[in-house]
Amino acid sequence: MDFLNAAAAFANFVLVPGFSYGSQLALGALGVTLVYAVLRFANFAHGDTMAFGGMTAVFGTWWLQSRGIDLGPLPTTLIALPFSIVATIGLVLLVDRLIYRHYRRVKAPLVTFVIVSFGVMLVVNGLVRLIIGPDQQRFADGERFIVSAREFKSLTGLQEGLAFKTTQGITIVAAVVLMAMLFWFLNRTRTGKSMRAYSDNEDLALLSGINPEKVVALCWIIAGGLTAVAGVLYGLDKIFKPFTYFQLLLPIFAAAVVGGMGNPIGAVAGGYLVAFSEIGITYAFKKVVNHLLPQAWEAQGLLQLLSTEYKFAVSFVMLVIVLLLRPTGLFRGRAF
Amino acid sequence: MTGRDRLCFAAAIGLIVVAGFVQSWNTAFAILNFALISAILSLGINIQWGYAGLFNIGAAGFVALGGFAVVIVSVPPVEEAWRAGGVRVLLALLIGLATVLTAIFVWGRLRPGRIRTISVVALLCTGLWVYRWLFDPAVSAIESVNPAGTGFLGGLGLPVLLAWPVGGLLAAAAAFVIGKIALGLRSDYLAIATLGIAEVIIALLKHEDWLTRGVKNVAGLPRPVPYEVDLQRTDWFANLANRLDVELAGFSSIFVKLCYTAILLAVLISLLILCERALKSPWGRMMRAIRENETAAEAMGKDVKRRHLHVFMLGSAVCGIAGAMVTTLDGQFTPAAYQPLRFTFLIWVMVIVGGSGNNWGAVLGGIVIWFFWIEVETLGHLLLDAATVWMSPDSPVRLHLMDSAAHMRNLTMGLVLLLVMRFRPRGIIPER
Numbered sequence: 181m182d183f184l185n186a187a188a189a190f191a192n193f194v195l196v197p198g199f200s201y202g203s204q205l206a207l208g209a210l211g212v213t214l215v216y217a218v219l220r221f222a223n224f225a226h227g228d229t230m231a232f233g234g235m236t237a238v239f240g241t242w243w244l245q246s247r248g249i250d251l252g253p254l255p256t257t258l259i260a261l262p263f264s265i266v267a268t269i270g271l272v273l274l275v276d277r278l279i280y281r282h283y284r285r286v287k288a289p290l291v292t293f294v295i296v297s298f299g300v301m302l303v304v305n306g307l308v309r310l311i312i313g314p315d316q317q318r319f320a321d322g323e324r325f326i327v328s329a330r331e332f333k334s335l336t337g338l339q340e341g342l343a344f345k346t347t348q349g350i351t352i353v354a355a356v357v358l359m360a361m362l363f364w365f366l367n368r369t370r371t372g373k374s375m376r377a378y379s380d381n382e383d384l385a386l387l388s389g390i391n392p393e394k395v396v397a398l399c400w401i402i403a404g405g406l407t408a409v410a411g412v413l414y415g416l417d418k419i420f421k422p423f424t425y426f427q428l429l430l431p432i433f434a435a436a437v438v439g440g441m442g443n444p445i446g447a448v449a450g451g452y453l454v455a456f457s458e459i460g461i462t463y464a465f466k467k468v469v470n471h472l473l474p475q476a477w478e479a480q481g482l483l484q485l486l487s488t489e490y491k492f493a494v495s496f497v498m499l500v501i502v503l504l505l506r507p508t509g510l511f512r513g514r515a516f
Numbered sequence: 517m518t519g520r521d522r523l524c525f526a527a528a529i530g531l532i533v534v535a536g537f538v539q540s541w542n543t544a545f546a547i548l549n550f551a552l553i554s555a556i557l558s559l560g561i562n563i564q565w566g567y568a569g570l571f572n573i574g575a576a577g578f579v580a581l582g583g584f585a586v587v588i589v590s591v592p593p594v595e596e597a598w599r600a601g602g603v604r605v606l607l608a609l610l611i612g613l614a615t616v617l618t619a620i621f622v623w624g625r626l627r628p629g630r631i632r633t634i635s636v637v638a639l640l641c642t643g644l645w646v647y648r649w650l651f652d653p654a655v656s657a658i659e660s661v662n663p664a665g666t667g668f669l670g671g672l673g674l675p676v677l678l679a680w681p682v683g684g685l686l687a688a689a690a691a692f693v694i695g696k697i698a699l700g701l702r703s704d705y706l707a708i709a710t711l712g713i714a715e716v717i718i719a720l721l722k723h724e725d726w727l728t729r730g731v732k733n734v735a736g737l738p739r740p741v742p743y744e745v746d747l748q749r750t751d752w753f754a755n756l757a758n759r760l761d762v763e764l765a766g767f768s769s770i771f772v773k774l775c776y777t778a779i780l781l782a783v784l785i786s787l788l789i790l791c792e793r794a795l796k797s798p799w800g801r802m803m804r805a806i807r808e809n810e811t812a813a814e815a816m817g818k819d820v821k822r823r824h825l826h827v828f829m830l831g832s833a834v835c836g837i838a839g840a841m842v843t844t845l846d847g848q849f850t851p852a853a854y855q856p857l858r859f860t861f862l863i864w865v866m867v868i869v870g871g872s873g874n875n876w877g878a879v880l881g882g883i884v885i886w887f888f889w890i891e892v893e894t895l896g897h898l899l900l901d902a903a904t905v906w907m908s909p910d911s912p913v914r915l916h917l918m919d920s921a922a923h924m925r926n927l928t929m930g931l932v933l934l935l936v937m938r939f940r941p942r943g944i945i946p947e948r
Contacts, residue, residue, distance in 0.1 A: 221704060222705075222708060279934060279938075282938060294703070295864070295933075295937060296933075296934065298573075298861055298930075299930045299931075299933035299934040300934070301930070302865075302927070303934065305857070305927075306926035310927060430708075430711060433708045437705065437708065485644075489722070490716075490719055490723070492715045493719060496712035496713065496715065499712055500697055500709065503697070503705060503709065507705070
């Protein structure tokens with residue numbers, strides 16, 4: 181029985197990756213859920229907008245690198261991030277102005293918005309492929325690890341290593357800071373309150389003099405910023421490849437629905453819940469369990485519930501269970 | 517069909533004829549065949565969305581199931597693999613199914629509370645353990661039988677055309693399960709759920725090597741039409757080519773495509789007749805009434821949930837048939853090819869552009885959009901060439917743009933969808 185080694189292995193393979201992946205999903209789900217709360221439709225263009233944000237950061241990073249600018253141990257992308265946020269916000273505002281605003285004016289049924297978002301998804305997807313191509317791009321630089329597995333081993337004398345990548349650290353810190361800012365804004369400022377009021381009851385909000393177009397624009401600005409950050413962080417931590425962002429759509433939607441569509445706290449909780457379930461269910465627990473059990477009882481199999489190819493199935497199953505048992509999500513979103 | 521509609525169809529066929537003259541007839545018939553299949557797919561989505569307003573964006577999954585049907589129906593069985601672990605795998609699957617059904621039964625029978633939760637969880641865990649104990653060794657035994665050549669169970673070795681209805685049945689069965697779960701949710705939730713089921717189906721087909729060979733693909737599927745090489749050897753065919761004064765090899769390939777065209781056209785026309793009759797029958801009127809106002813239809817005594825389930829299964833079955841046709845035409849099963857953008861969202865563009873709720877519209881949309889999907893690459897190349905002709909031939913911008921002409925497809929399709937939604941939301945041939 182070796183509790184410390186088991187804990188190190190668990191943290192290395194489940195906790196740390198779960199927290200960073202969960203932060204990425206939570207940021208993505210926050211964007212989806214905000215658009216849903218204010219505009220009331222599920223935005224299928226979200227994944228590809230994340231890819232757009234990632235792409236602008238890749239170009240920004242390359243430009244900075246060509247100028248010889250870097251941040252030392254931190255990735256250069258952090259300097260390019262503001263540029264990427266502005267570009268993505270510009271894109272979503274332009275899309276809203278050119279496309280969605282018309283359907284708000286004619287009071288189109290909500291399903292129309294969803295179909296239109298398919299069109300936006302295809303256009304943004306095409307743009308990204310046209311500009312940067314479908315291949316994967318690596319743009320992370322700087323120090324790779326905060327603590328590498330070998331350093332951890334020599335530091336603690338344990339058998340199991342615990343690696344903590346710089347990108348994981350940045351992801352978690354950025355997500356926590358952004359979420360704190362968002363909740364402060366929504367709960368404490370006048371503009372944030374007007375946004376929540378509009379989301380809760382459109383007619384009452386209009387009566388009390390809230391300008392709907394302003395709320396919608398604000399919603400796109402916040403959602404666009406979050407989308408860009410989520411896209412950049414995911415690309416930085418894993419790899420930038422346009423197609424993977426489309427695939428992220430499912431776990432992101434799952435996170436938003438599990439937490440309760442339209443509820444920001446739910447989106448955050450859902451993001452971490454989906455990430456930990458995905459990683460926990462597809463992780464082979466053999467190593468962890470074998471550290472805990474006496475030698476004689478050693479587990480023979482991998483102790484893996486589901487192979488990693490099916491990680492998307494996990495988010496799907498969670499989605500289905502929540503839809504069946506509690507369609508409004510864990511935190512009571514505004515479905516139905 | 518009004519005169520205007522006929523004109524639209526004539527124009528669509530005209531486009532393909534132009535491609536025949538400009539490019540080659542081989543290309544034109546290849547486009548036509550896939551255009552016919554696209555029309556069938558588009559009919560399937562139209563049944564769900566146009567008739568009943570059901571929001572299915574999992575078409576790729578149902579198409580993939582249709583393709584899988586071709587494998588299990590037409591590929592000859594791999595006897596050695598069956599001996600190695602076939603029975604054991606089937607037993608494992610039966611136990612898995614029995615576990616789930618018992619769990620559902622117990623969940624329904626017991627009263628809510630801790631006892632119910634504990635017993636259902638215990639049941640599922642035991643079932644999972646027994647299933648894995650039977651399943652895992654059998655799978656590795658099957659996959660180790662000649663992995664380079666087979667490594668899977670194979671199929672039933674039946675005629676390949678039989679796979680088309682089987683594909684429809686498989687898709688309908690999957691639609692039954694997902695429909696039971698997800699129908700009755702609000703429309704965008706249904707959309708998300710169907711997107712998910714499609715991903716799961718495709719992941720299964722990609723990774724269950726013992727069943728489908730996974731990403732190793734199943735090539736050399738049997739065909740319902742003769743092979744070019746065999747045709748070239750027969751006397752009557754050589755005589756025919758001689759009399760028509762055409763080159764033998766090229767003619768044989770066009771002849772094979774024509775055979776496919778005949779079969780596909782027969783299926784499309786019979787489906788179209790069925791759809792037209794269904795839409796104009798009391799059943800069709802009821803479906804549209806439900807679409808327009810569910811509450812009113814329910815008040816008139818219509819069982820909305822049941823109707824939705826039926827129409828969902830029907831539409832998915834049509835998608836499954838089309839999926840089996842795609843795989844038959846390709847001659848190989850490639851699970852990695854089932855991209856949602858290509859097999860789901862493109863079909864949606866077809867339905868919306870053609871005119872949702874109108875069968876003729878859906879068919880027209882299928883043909884036109886497929887034509888442009890194929891030709892955008894050529895046209896985009898010409899266009900970019902013309903636009904950048906003033907740059908020096910080795911300028912990096914020009915080279916990059918020429919390279920990326922291949923990626924204009926999604927952009928164009930998205931723009932087409934957005935423009936149609938904005939300026940002609942009811943499509944080219946609107947619902948009447």
